[in-house]
Amino acid sequence: KMQLLDSGGGSVQAGGSLRLSCEASENMYDTYSMGWFRQAPGKEREGVAALSTDGSSTWYADSVKGRFTISLDHTKNELYLQMNSLKPEDTAMYYCAAAPGFIATPGEDYEYKYWGQGTQVTVSS
Numbered sequence: 001k002m003q004l005l006d007s008g009g010g011s012v013q014a015g016g017s018l019r020l021s022c023e024a025s026e027n028m029y030d031t032y033s034m035g036w037f038r039q040a041p042g043k044e045r046e047g048v049a050a051l052s053t054d055g056s057s058t059w060y061a062d063s064v065k066g067r068f069t070i071s072l073d074h075t076k077n078e079l080y081l082q083m084n085s086l087k088p089e090d091t092a093m094y095y096c097a098a099a100p101g102f103i104a105t106p107g108e109d110y111e112y113k114y115w116g117q118g119t120q121v122t123v124s125s
Contacts, residue, residue, distance in 0.1 A: 004115065031053060
């Protein structure tokens with residue numbers, strides 16, 4: 001069973017940067033579609049970014065395009081989310097997720113089978 005461990009969250013001021021990491025228990029490259037999601041208090045979980053199995057295709061929510069970058073280091077079995085120009089509205093618990101094989105709608109949480117435990121990101125104004 002795939003296991004995911006999220007880390008890298010913290011508290012930053014608006015305009016700052018953070019890099020989230022997700023360590024996987026097995027190889028992700030060419031096997032799993034990967035995604036990052038977030039959930040703010042009182043809101044539904046939403047997709048933030050996703051990466052296809054071979055890393056050739058990415059998806060980003062409109063709200064983070066140009067600010068966030070998803071990447072994979074398959075030699076370390078680690079997925080990353082580089083977050084720049086952070087805004088207070090980015091405050092949320094962030095989760096990485098994995099789906100075996102290709103998925104049609106990378107921004108939808110029902111596509112993913114495995115989830116990390118989450119890491120909190122807080123952005124102050």
